Amino acid sequence: MLLSGVAVLLLAHVVLPDAHRAEALGGVGVPSFSHRTPRGLQGTRQACENEGEVVPPHLINIQDINCFTCMCQSGFVECKKALNCPSMEGCHMKLLEPQGGCCKEVCKGCLHEGQLHASGTEWRDPRDPCRTLRCEAGVLTESALQCYTPCHEPVPPASGQCCPTCAGCQINGQTVTDERNVTIPEDPCLKCHCERGGRMTCVKRSCPVLQCPEGARRPPGLGECCPKCIGQRPVMEPPQGICMLAKDVHRSGDTWSPDHCTHCKCTNGTSVCRRQTCPVLECAAQHTTHGQCCPKCQPVDLKRNATCTIAGHTYKDGESWRLGPCKSCLCHQGQVRCAVQMCPACPTGFKEERHPGECCQRCVESDGVCAVFGDPHYKTFDGKFYSFQGSCKYQLATDCVGKNFSIRVTHDSRHTKTSSWTKTISLKMGELKVNLGQKMRVKVNGKRIEPPYHLSDKLFVNKTDESVRVHTHLGVGILWDGYSFAEVYVPTKYKGHMCGLCGDFNGNSRNDFVTRRGRPVQDADKFGTSWRVGGVKACTRPHEDLTHTPQCQQPAMHKRNFRRCEPLKTHPFAACHRKVNFMTYFKACMVDMCECPTGRCYCESFTAYAHECQRLGVPLRKWRSATGCVPGWAFQRRGLPSSRLH
Secondary structure: EEEOOOOOOOOOOOOOOOOHHHHHOOOOOOOOOEEEEEOOOOOOEEOOOOOOEEEOOHHHOOOHHHEEEEEEEEOEEEEEEHHHHHHHOOOOOOOOOOOOOOOOEEOEEEEOOOOOOOOOOEEEOOEEEEEEEEOOOOOEEEEEEEEOOOOOOOOOOOOOOOOEEOOOOOOOOOEEOOOOEEEEEOOOOOOOEEEOOOOEOOOOEEOOOOOOOOOHHOOOOOOOOOOOOOOOOOOOOOOOOEEEEOEEOOOOOEEEEEEEEEEEEEEEEEEEEEEEOOOOOOOEEEOOOOOOOOOEEOOOOOOOOOOOOEEOOOOOOOEEEEEEEEEEEEEEOOEEEEEEOOOOOOOOOOOEEEEOOOOOOOOOOOOOOEEEEOOOOEEEEOOOOEOOOOOEEEEEEOOOOOOOOOOEEEEEEEEOOOOEEEEEEEEOOOEEEEEEOHOOOOOOOOEOOOOOOOOOOOEEEEOOOOEEEEEOOOOEEEEOOOOOOOOEOOOOOOOEEEEEEOOOOOOOOOOEEEEOOOOOOOOOHHHHHOOOEEEEEHHOOOOOOOOOOOOOOOOHHHHHHHHHHHHHOOOOOOHHOOOOOEEEEEHHHHHHHHHHOOOHHHHHHHHHHHHHHOOOOOOOOHHHHHHHOOOOHHHHOOOOOOOOOO
C-alpha cells in the first residue's frame, strides 16, 4: 500500500471496543500477539515503514478516528489524541459521565463570569495584571502576585505588567543568564526571570487550593513550591449549584475557610477561593502568630550579627560568595541569603554539553547514530527501522560528498537458509584502514593490535568487557560488541552528506531508501542489495532468495521464543518504556529467534534496546545479569539447542 509514494504495510486494524478508555493509554494498539490491556483496549498494531509518516485516518479502524492523529514511530503506527487531552493524574473530580467530545475523561472545570475554564488552566485578570486565577478540579483560586525587587532603583512596570524590573540580572550574588530563572532556597515560591536584554523580574505566587484531602497530597519536593494531589477520584457530576471540596459538600452561597490564608464561596457549582499570597521575607528567622496567615521576621540584634560565619569563614555585611557555578550567597545584616539558577532541559534531538565554570549545560545538536543488530535490523541516522538479510559485503555509511571516510559491513549467513548477522565492520579513512572482527579482534592496516591504541591524533581504539570503541579525528566513531551489534556515530557536519545502508542523515527518514545510483525505492531488499560491494566471493550465500524471511511455524517454537523475548516487555527494561518503544525490538527479537544458531539471539535485541535507552539518559544497569546476556555471551557454551528451520 502506498501513502504519498511511501510504502506502509498494514498488518491489521486496531480494534477499539471502548473508545472511552483510549486516551488513558496515551495511544492505541497493542502488540501483534493477541492481548488485552487492564483498561480494556485490545487489537493488533499496524506495522509501517517510514519513521515520521502521518497515516491517513481512513486506513485506521478506530471509533472517533477524527479525535486521533496517527504516525509511524519506530516501525509501528502510533495513534494519539488529536487534542491534547490533559492527564487525569491528581484529578479528584474526574467526571464519570462527561459530555461529548474527543476527551472522554474530563477533570471538572471552573465556571467564572459565565465562561467555563478547563482544569489546569491559569490566567490573569484583564482588569488587574497582578491578580491571577487558576482552575484545579472544580476549585478556582484567586490570588494576588507579590512582587520582589532585589535592587535599589527598580524600573516601574510597563503597561499591562504587574511587577517592576531590575537592571542587571543579579540576585544574592548570583548572575543569571538571559531567558533563565533563579530561585531562592528559603522561599521556593519566589521565581526571578532574567529577560533578554538584562532585566530581571521577581514574582511570588500562592499555591492553588487543592481538591484532594490531606491524605492524598504529596508535599513539595526540594526546590518545589506547592503540594500536589496524587491518585484520582471519579465522581458523578454534582447537582446544579452544589460544590465539592475534598470530603465536604457545600450548597450555592455557602462560605468557609479551609485555612487562615483562604476564604471560599460556592458559586454556580465552583468553589471560588481567594487566597492570600505572603510577602517575601529577607530574614532566616521567621515565626507565624497563631491565627495569622503569613510569617514575620523575628527581631535580631543587627550590631551583633552584622557579619555571617559559614563553615569557618566570616563574611562582611553585603559580601557575596559562590557555592558553585549555579549558586551564590550574600551576607545581609547577619543573615545568609542564597540564590540558585535553574537550567532548562535540552529539547529532543539535542544533547547536553557542559563547560567548566558555566552553570547550565549548552544544548548542541546530537550526533547521527546508526545501529545494526541481530538478523540484521537497521536503524538509520534518521530513525528508520528496516531488516535486510543479505549475506554479502555492503556500504554501511560513507561521506558521499567529501569522500573523507567510508564504513563497510560484512554479513554472514552462519549456515542458515534465510538469516544473516553482522560479521565484520571496516573503516577506511584516507590511507588508514581499521577492521573490527569477531571476539573484538582489531586490525589496523592489516596488523593485529591490542587496545588501548592510538595513531598520532587520527585514531583512538579503546576496549571494555562489552565492546570496542573506535574514535577518529573527524568525529566519526564506531562501537562494536564483537559479535553482531554495532553503532556508527557521525557529527552533524555530515548532515545530508551520507549514503549507504545507514541512510543520508538529512533529518527525513522517508527518503532513506535511495540506491547507489540515486534512485528512490520502497523495498528494503532492493535498497540493501544496491549497496553491495566486492564480488560474489564476499558472499556466504551467493544464490539467495531475499523474499523469504525466517518464519516460526511450530507453535512450541513460537511460544518458547516469546518467552525468551518477553523480558523486553517487563523488568529489567520497564524503566525505559516511556522513552523508547520496546515493540520494535521485541518484534526483531522474535524474528531473530526463528533461525538462531546459538539459541540465544534474544541477547542482540536486548543489547540494542539497552544502548538506545542509555543514549537517551535511561541507564539499565542490571539488564545483563537479569537476562544472562553477559559480555561475550555469544562465545560461551550454548545454553540452548540450535533453532534452525529446514
